[in-house]
Amino acid sequence: MTIKESSFKWAVAAMAFSLLVYSFLMWQRKSASAQGDMKVYHSIATQLSEGKIPYRDFTVEYPPLALVPLVMPHLVSLETDLDYRTYAFLYTLDSLLLMLAFAVVLLQVARRWPNALSRWQLLSVYLLFIILSRDFLLWRYDLFPALLTLLAFSAVLLGQPLRAGIWLGLAITAKLYPVILVPVMLVYYVVGRQYRASLALLAGTGLSILLVVVPMMILSDNRVFSFLTYHQLRGLQIESSAAGLLMMVHLPDLTQVSTEFNYGAFHLLAAGVDPVLKVLPWLFLAIFGGLLALFAFRLQRDYRRSGAVSAESLLVCLLATLLIFIITNKVFSPQYLIWLLPFVLFLRVQQIAVVGVIFLLTNLVYPVFYPRLVDPTVFGVLLLNGRNLLVIGLLVQLLKKAGWIRRGPF
Incomplete structure (x- = not known):
């Protein structure tokens, strides 16, 4: 075994140990009471273990394959009746295995990716993102x-x-x-x-x-x-970009803004919500259609010049598509940032840093200052819009760095 291979194995072992400690601490912190999505997962898994048919015998808000990670604690323990704390513990262990599997595939992709971070750097940044995802990774699927x-x-x-x-x-x-x-x-x-x-x-x-x-x-x-x-x-979730803009409009008098909890989230009640909800799907389709046309144009130019299409352009378009979807969606749950992880670690270092700041600000939006958004305050509204503006900025920067749009004065 070479020194390089040995150091790499130590890096993987160190990351696995770090993830184990992190998972245990989060379980200790979060499993004291049944709440949030984990409570829903536990309920679904319990009913599945009792032989009930999802969608027919009880309501499920997730697509069918989502049931696999939700019922996994019951399959691992071979028990049909798990109390919440035991279920949460086993679910946390399953999440740990998923995080390790994700790291392995990341390393495989990095071997074929030009100018990728070194293996040590990749694992370190990945671990940092996991830590920054503290309240919306282990406890979501x-x-x-x-x-x-x-x-x-x-x-x-x-x-x-x-x-x-x-x-x-x-x-x-x-x-x-x-x-x-x-x-x-x-x-x-x-x-x-x-x-x-x-x-x-x-x-x-x-x-x-x-x-x-x-x-x-x-x-x-x-x-x-x-x-x-x-x-x-579902209505317009208070963390969405559109909700943030509407609250900015009402910033001089936030008494005109309120929220209500339904469908597992807080939604905005304010003038302009209904028209915005109607416009958002069309806005996504218009921007996404333009992105696809731009992507096809860039790839055709690359193909004419070199006889090949660029995998780097594919990465840019995949990530840009997800960002557009998140920005124009009526819901922006914190866990949506997890969708970006397959791609963001192969960006330039400066762009990865921007993503890290977005993860950090999302932690501040939820759960740290979430009460200031549920009962809107000037600080809560400004913090939310700062986060959302940075997500939009990441999209623009991504397209500029790739040369897909002209560089402006900034």
């Missing part, structure tokens, strides 16, 4: 679809479009948001004249979705898509 998305990205880099499609389809059935990444990967293959690869991507995506959804449709009496109605009925 978003790392699961993020890992599936990272596996899809890795498969594309390896020239395995069918496998990429399969991983992407599984990610869609776990969280739904990765569906917006399918057109991006499709454009990447089509512009590069890889027509068979584009068909393989679609086939893999469709096949994996069908294998998950069809059995659940049969079991649930065609109620598996009820979770879509649940999210359609």
Whole structure:
């Protein structure tokens, strides 16, 4: 074993130990009472272990493959009746394994990525992001679809479009948001004249979705898509970019603004909410359509010059797509930042630093100063908009650095 290999194994071991200690401390801190999403997970897993059929016998707000990480504590313990504290402990251990698996795939991608951080640097920054995600990583399941998305990205880099499609389809059935990444990967293959690869991507995506959804449709009496109605009925969440702007408009008199808790989150009540909710989906489609057109144009120019398409451009477009979706969404839950992890660690150092600041500010928004947003204060509104403005700034900086938009005076 070389010195380099030995030091790397020590780095992995040190990270695993750090994650273990971190997970234990977070479990001790959070598991004293049943609250938040973990309470929902525990309820769903308990009903599944009792033999009840999701979507038919009880309401589920998540896509079908999301049930896998939720029920895992019961499968590990072989117990059908777990109290909340035991369930939370086992769920934390499962999250730890997911974090380690994510790190392994990150390192595999880094080997094929030009100008990637060194393995030590990559693991250190990854660990830092996990620590900055303290209140919305271990206690949510978003790392699961993020890992599936990272596996899809890795498969594309390896020239395995069918496998990429399969991983992407599984990610869609776990969280739904990765569906917006399918057109991006499709454009990447089509512009590069890889027509068979584009068909393989679609086939893999469709096949994996069908294998998950069809059995659940049969079991649930065609109620598996009820979770879509649940999210359609949600209002404008107070952490969203649009809610932040509306609160800024009412900043001179915040007594005109209030919030209400329903559908598992706090939503904004203020003048202008209803028109904004109607505009946001169209705003996303318009901006996303423009991004895809710009992406196709850039790739065609690269292909004419070199006969190949750039994986770096693919990374930029995948990340930009997620940022646009988050910015224009009516919901901006803290765990949405986990969706960015498959891609942000391969950015330039300055951009990674900006992402780190976004993670830090999100911690301040939730949970540190969240009461000042639930009952809006000037400080809470300014903090939220500062975070959201930085997310928009990251998108603009990303496109400028890639040369996709002209550099302005700043």
